[in-house]
Amino acid sequence: MAAYEAPTVKLVDLNQKSLFLSACSIAFNPLFWNIVARQEYHNKILTKLFGGRSQAACYGLALTIFSLGLVRDFLYERALRHQPSYPLLELPEVKYLAYALIAVGNILVISSTWQLGITGTFLGDYFGILMDDIVTGFPFNITDAPMYNGSTLSFLGTALLFGKPAGILLTAWVFVVYQIALKYENPFTAGIYAKRERERAAAKKAGDKSQ
Numbered sequence: 001m002a003a004y005e006a007p008t009v010k011l012v013d014l015n016q017k018s019l020f021l022s023a024c025s026i027a028f029n030p031l032f033w034n035i036v037a038r039q040e041y042h043n044k045i046l047t048k049l050f051g052g053r054s055q056a057a058c059y060g061l062a063l064t065i066f067s068l069g070l071v072r073d074f075l076y077e078r079a080l081r082h083q084p085s086y087p088l089l090e091l092p093e094v095k096y097l098a099y100a101l102i103a104v105g106n107i108l109v110i111s112s113t114w115q116l117g118i119t120g121t122f123l124g125d126y127f128g129i130l131m132d133d134i135v136t137g138f139p140f141n142i143t144d145a146p147m148y149n150g151s152t153l154s155f156l157g158t159a160l161l162f163g164k165p166a167g168i169l170l171t172a173w174v175f176v177v178y179q180i181a182l183k184y185e186n187p188f189t190a191g192i193y194a195k196r197e198r199e200r201a202a203a204k205k206a207g208d209k210s211q
Contacts, residue, residue: 011165022079025072027080030181037126062122083166090163108150148178
């Protein structure tokens with residue numbers, strides 16, 4: 001009598017180039033905008049390119065980042081379509097969870113953009129376009145990185161909606177990439193605002209002395 005062999009389900013197809021293209025796109029985007037933004041902060045490369053108009057340069061970078069995000073999302077979806085599905089991830093309950101995650105993720109991203117505006121969202125600090133005050137309202141009162149966390153939730157929701165374990169793997173990669181980005185971005189941005197406060201304090205002190 002032949003031995004019983006349990007059926008095996010392939011979770012991730014590592015032979016698909018689309019999987020690695022998606023992973024590369026996910027890593028490239030924050031690397032790109034951090035390098036470009038720091039070059040802008042130190043050397044004003046984009047402001048010079050836009051004829052000295054820092055706000056126009058920031059909008060140009062915003063459009064570029066948004067476009068790269070669309071490419072990233074396209075590559076992610078294409079990668080999922082080339083990957084095997086997993087039966088448990090195709091249950092109705094999982095689909096409901098997927099829609100909920102996507103909804104919450106989009107709420108975090110959209111409300112964050114609404115609070116910060118275009119320049120606040122797309123690295124305006126590096127162009128010298130600073131916020132007057134720290135934003136503490138929703139969604140910043142529940143997470144300090146609503147754009148990144150919202151995006152991560154949307155990636156996970158999409159993975160579950162497609163029923164693809166590879167999507168969960170790519171979502172974990174998204175989380176890691178964003179955490180690394182935050183470790184570079186947060187201290188640098190804090191330094192920009194700390195410099196402004198020092199300059200304000202120095203100007204106030206000079207003003208008091210002149211009176």
